[in-house]
Amino acid sequence: MRKLLALLMLLVAVPVTADEGTPLVVLISLDGMRHDYPAREGLDAFHRVLREGGGADRLTPVYTSNTFPGHVAMATGTYPDVNGIVDNTFIDRGKGRYHMSADADWLLAEPLWIASTRQGIPTATYFWVGSETPWRGQEPMFRMAPFDGRRPESEKVRQMLEWLALPEGERPRLIMSYFAGGDHVAHDFGPTSDKVQEQLLTQDQALGELLQGVDRLGLWPRLTLILVSDHGMTPMGDYVDLGARLERAGIQADVVGSSVAHVHLADPGQAEAAMQALAGIPGTRVLSGAKAQPLRLAPPSRMGDVVVLADPPFTFSRPGGWQRYAMATLRLFGWNFGGHGYAPDLPDMGGIFLAMGRGVPPGSSFGTVHQVQVAPTVAALLAIAPPLQSEGGVVPGLRIPQTEAPLE
Numbered sequence: 001m002r003k004l005l006a007l008l009m010l011l012v013a014v015p016v017t018a019d020e021g022t023p024l025v026v027l028i029s030l031d032g033m034r035h036d037y038p039a040r041e042g043l044d045a046f047h048r049v050l051r052e053g054g055g056a057d058r059l060t061p062v063y064t065s066n067t068f069p070g071h072v073a074m075a076t077g078t079y080p081d082v083n084g085i086v087d088n089t090f091i092d093r094g095k096g097r098y099h100m101s102a103d104a105d106w107l108l109a110e111p112l113w114i115a116s117t118r119q120g121i122p123t124a125t126y127f128w129v130g131s132e133t134p135w136r137g138q139e140p141m142f143r144m145a146p147f148d149g150r151r152p153e154s155e156k157v158r159q160m161l162e163w164l165a166l167p168e169g170e171r172p173r174l175i176m177s178y179f180a181g182g183d184h185v186a187h188d189f190g191p192t193s194d195k196v197q198e199q200l201l202t203q204d205q206a207l208g209e210l211l212q213g214v215d216r217l218g219l220w221p222r223l224t225l226i227l228v229s230d231h232g233m234t235p236m237g238d239y240v241d242l243g244a245r246l247e248r249a250g251i252q253a254d255v256v257g258s259s260v261a262h263v264h265l266a267d268p269g270q271a272e273a274a275m276q277a278l279a280g281i282p283g284t285r286v287l288s289g290a291k292a293q294p295l296r297l298a299p300p301s302r303m304g305d306v307v308v309l310a311d312p313p314f315t316f317s318r319p320g321g322w323q324r325y326a327m328a329t330l331r332l333f334g335w336n337f338g339g340h341g342y343a344p345d346l347p348d349m350g351g352i353f354l355a356m357g358r359g360v361p362p363g364s365s366f367g368t369v370h371q372v373q374v375a376p377t378v379a380a381l382l383a384i385a386p387p388l389q390s391e392g393g394v395v396p397g398l399r400i401p402q403t404e405a406p407l408e
Helices: 002-011 044-052 067-076 112-118 153-164 183-189 194-217 242-248 268-278 289-295 321-332 371-382
Strands: 024-030 058-060 089-092 096-099 123-126 142-144 174-179 223-228 234-236 253-256 260-265 284-288 306-310 337-339 353-357 368-370
Touching: 024 067, 024 153, 024 194, 024 371, 044 194, 044 223, 044 353, 067 112, 067 371, 089 253, 089 260, 112 123, 112 174, 112 371, 123 153, 142 153, 153 174, 153 194, 183 194, 183 337, 194 223, 223 371, 242 253, 242 260, 242 268, 260 268, 268 284, 268 306, 284 289, 289 306, 368 371
Parallel strands: 024 174, 024 223, 058 368, 123 142, 123 174
Antiparallel strands: 089 096, 223 353, 234 337, 253 260, 260 306, 284 306
């Protein structure tokens, strides 16, 4: 209680100016925040970030453009075929089935919160995908877990400001947090629904509270705020039943994925027959696992024997039970659902990259940024080396002092 009261006193105090010292980075991901959402009317906090800092035209996701692959790509600076997080659900031939697991051991590449901790940077994570358990015996100084989707963004902001208010030496210099964005409501009501706008207003309010808190703490001379997202959103809902087609052809298989389906065959020798059974479906493309490798979808142990790619509005998954029939009925009457996971170059799959504070001149424009650039950019701002398997470069347009270039 005393700690909370002290924080509240600090937040209502007269603004102070922090000396430029060791750099701080706050990285926040907003789930399903499409590249064009921040420019919508009424989002005053997002508009402030764009005005006093800048943004990219779009943040290009990895393939598959879903929540877990996107977050891990941004944290590791590399693609699913290296970091191992193929989709929200996938199969590893040796390890078994993965479904939005909290177990960090599924990550095959070093994440940013471990790279920073390894290099002596105090770090905090708040629900970032993959951060809920130690990775190879290592963990950040502060970690909020387990994930709770009902927790409001206002609580996350309160905790982040509490961390930032800690004395020098105790304060985390890197904070990584997850916000709900517009994902859930866009799935249920479509990406252009008024419900999405209502949700974005709640996200904007929380962001505004964070900006005002940093104002009061006087940390902008040394703090860079970066806002990103895991994917965009597009109309979706036309179901394609791959499993039924394979069953009619007498082929046993486990089909995993919504927009990219990995078909794991009981008999890999039936790959050609499976491809023939799945050929010719409108809005889809069928590849062998080997031919899909250049797309960097998965490491060999997690790649399907056959891979089927969908274009919107087609999907390979749908809810079970009564929701399945409700979705099909609503689609007949023109109901608009939202989805993602599709090819990264589709405009609607583009996410956001916004930045404000230290190293970000007002009115900055970053062009097109890729998710694998996020981790090395954060590392450069902190003057450390990027995660070990990182492949991306630093986002052009940021002003990072040469004396604070990342270590070799």
